Amino acid sequence: GKYGEIMPQEEFLLLMQACDVFDLVRLDKEFVATVKPAFARNEVITEELVSRIQDGVDNAEIYRLVNDEHGEGLYCNGTLIGVVNRAHDIDVNLSSHVMHENLVSKASSVLALLHAVKATGIVKEDVEYVIDCAEEACGDMNQRGGGNFAKAAAELAGLPNATGSDTRGFCAGPAHALVEGAALVAAGVYKCVLVTAGGCTAKLGMNGKDHVKKGLPILEDMIGGFCAVIAADDGVSPEF
Secondary structure: OOOOOOOOHHHHHHHHHHOOOOOOEEEEHHHHHHHHHHHHHOOOOOHHHHHOOOOOEOHHHHHHHHHHOOOEEEEEOOEEEEEEOOOOOOOHHHOHHHHHHHHHHHHHHHHHHHHHHHHHOOOHHHOOEEEEOOOOOOOOOOOOOOOOHHHHHHHHOOOOOOEEEEOOOHHHHHHHHHHHHHHHHHOOOOOEEEEEEOOOHHHHHHHHHHHHHOOOOOOOOOOOOEEEEEEOOOOOOOOO
């Protein structure tokens, strides 16, 4: 639709690597060579994101990381084409499984932010604050859940003047975040606030297993992300 896209899984896996600042994602070199041209043609994907895609590694190295180094495999059409490595040897909050969840949430938020900028025509430099209201949380064993998806996603989306924070409330998180964002703008603290959320792979598994249990096809088989722009009254847009 005019406000977003359904990004193919192949391209989204490249976006995950582009959003990985800790060099944890490895992708098969043949897979990268095949998918990268289409990824680069996406009108909202910036040159900076494209430049972050690595050439890829041999498939044997991916299998080694999955089988011997506790990596989380990335599959496409049933084929192992990549891996997310763990970020720490003993911290369960930085395991490959958790890092995979975090990167999926971050990447889908970045995509939503980019589409919001394009759809509304706002200037990236005008965005002052980002609120992430996804169902994931990032952090380590010293501060579990204390990380910040909002600022991390804003950085990759190219919003140079934006700070931000995360608001969590399970399924109700977006409602709380929209109220918070509207209050900040109405009070004059910020003139332009983006409320965003990436998708949650844990919820895919949670909902999908019940479909399988009942002999149904998995109905929720995609990651969703959204972004709402809250700005000072322009005399045209809807008001809260």
